Amino acid sequence: MRGLKVLSGCAVALALLAPLAVKAHGPSRQKVSETVEINAPAAKVWARIGNFQDIGWLPGVEKTEGTGGNADKATRKITLKGGATIDEELYAYSAEKMSYSYRITQVDVKVLPVNNYSSTITVTPAGDNKSTIEWRGAFYRGFMNNDPPPELSDEAAVKAVSGIYRAGLDSLKKELEATQ
Amino acid sequence: MKLVAAIICAAALGAIAPGLADEAFTPDQNGDDVSVLDLQTRKLVATIPVGGKPAGIAMSPDAAFAYVTSTEGKYLSVIDTAERKIVRKIMIPDTPLGVAADPAGTFVYVAGFYDNHLYEIDPREGRIVATLDVGHAPSGIALTPDDKLIVTADREDNQLSIIDAASFTRQRIVKVGEHPFGVTIDAPRHRVYAADVESDDMSVVDYENGELVGTVKVGKRPYAIALAQDLAFVTNQYAGTVSVIDLKTLLPIKTIPVGDYPEGIEASADGKTIYVANWFSNEVFAIDVASLTVTAKMPVGDGPRAFGTFLRQTK
Helix, strand or coil, X not given: CHHHHHHHHHHHHHXXXXXXXXXXXXXXXXXXXXXXXXXXXXXXXXXXXXXXXXXXXXXXXXXXXXXCCCCCXXXXXXXXXXXXXXXXXXXXXECCCXXXXXXEEEECCCCCXXXXXXXXXXXXXXXXXXXXXXXXXXXXXXXXXXXXXXXXCHHHHHHHHHHHHHHHHHHHHHHHHHCC | CHHHHHHHHHHHHHHHCCCCCCEEEEEECCXXXXXXXXXXXXXXXXXEECXXXXXXXXXXXXXXXXXXXXXXXXXXXXXXXXXXXXXXXXXXXXXXXXXXXCCCCCCEEEEECXXXXXXXXXXXXXXXXXXXXXXXXXXXXXXXXXXXXXXXXXXXXXXXXXXXXCCCEEEEEEECCCXXXXXXXXXXXXXXXXXXXXXXXXXXXXXXXXEXXXXXXXXXXXXXEEEECCEEEEEXXXXXXXXXXXXXXXXXXXXXXXXXXXXXXXXXXXXXXXXEEECCCXXXXXXXXXXXXXXXXEECCCCECCEECXXXXXC
C-alpha cells in the first residue's frame, strides 16, 4: 500500500503546480535498487511476475493492457486505481535469466515524478525453496530544468520509485509465501 | 618523530605513486566524488570529494588538471591531478554537463544544458570569457586536434553544431540521429561520430563539409564513443554492451557485454585498451582492443558517468 500512498501524495502535491516544460532528459541520473528474499522457488516467483502483460501483483494497479506479449518492444498500459495511467515498453526479456527490462514511454509527472525511466526486474535462485527478487530503476527527476521545486526534485523521484518497488516486493513476498 | 615519519612516508609513496601508470578519473554522480584508478595495479588510489553531482570531465593536454562539471552544483572544478585536490571552482550560470579542453591548453569549453549555451572558460583566471548560443540541450563537446573546430551535440535538436574555435562562432548545423549525446573526433578521416541515444545508432559526420556520411546501428541507448585502431567502441546503456564498429567499412563487428548502464568510454593513449565506466554497477571495465574481450573490472564510487576524457597519462 505504500506505493499507492506515494502515488496519491504526489498527485495531490503536483496538481498545484503550473504546467511544466517538456524535456526528455536531465543532467543528474538517479538509481534505485530494492530487493526481497522470498521463501519460494525462483520458478514459482518468476511464474507470478514473468509476464510483462500482467503487473497485477503491484499494489495499486487496476489493470494491465498491452500488445506484443514478452517480445522486444512489447507495450503495456498500466491503469492505477483512480484512473492514472503509465505506458511502458519492453526492451529486454530473458525467461532463462528470469529477468526483463522496460522503460516508461508516457507518464504524467503528477502520477510519478520521473523522466526517462528504465527498469529491470530479476529473480535469482537463493538455495532450496528460496529466491531473491531485485527491482532496479534508472531515471531523472520530474522537473527538467534548473532548480526544481521539492515535489519534483531528485529526492522526490527516488522516494517515489523506492516506495513503489518496496510495496511491490513486500506484497509479492506476502502473497507467494502464503500460498506455499 | 612526526617529521621523520613524514619523510619516510613521502619517500615510500614517491617510490610507488606518481609517474608509473596511467590513471582514470571517474566523476561519480551519485557519490558526489571523483574516483582515481591506477590502471596498472587496477586499484582505487584516491577519492576526491567534489559535490554537486559531478558527471562531465575533461583532461588538460598536459594531464596536470582535470576539469569536472557538477550538474546540480553548477560549477566546474579544476582538479590538480597529481595532488588530487580541487584548486579552483568556477561557477557556471546553468547546469553544466559536457566539458572539453582545447589541445593548446588555453580554454575549457562547457555546455550549459538548459540555457543552450557553450561557455568558453579561462581555467587559470577562473572566468567565462565568451558565451555562444548553440542548439537545445548541448551535451557532448569535442575539439579537432588542430584546435580549429569545436563540435557540440545539441541533444534536443537532433543536431551537431560545428563552431570555429578562433572566432567562437557557429559555422554549421548538421542534422544527425535522435538525441545525440557523446561526440568523438576522428581527425585522420575528418569525421565526428555522435552516439544517438534515442535512435540507437551512431551518426558519422564529415566535419569539413558538414555532411552526414553514414549511420550505423548500435545497441539500445548509445551514449558515448571511443576510437582505437580503426575501430569505434560505443557504450549502449540499456543493452549493457559495447558495440564495436569497423571505421573502414562502418559495419558492426562485435558486441561486448559489459556492466550495467555503461556510459563514459575512452581509449588509452597507446590504443591498446578501452576503458568503460559502468554507471549502475559502479565499476570501470578494461577491454583489450586486440582480442575485444573484457580483461579487468575495477570498482569505483557510486554512479561513475565519466562523460568526456577521463584518462590521464602519468608518464
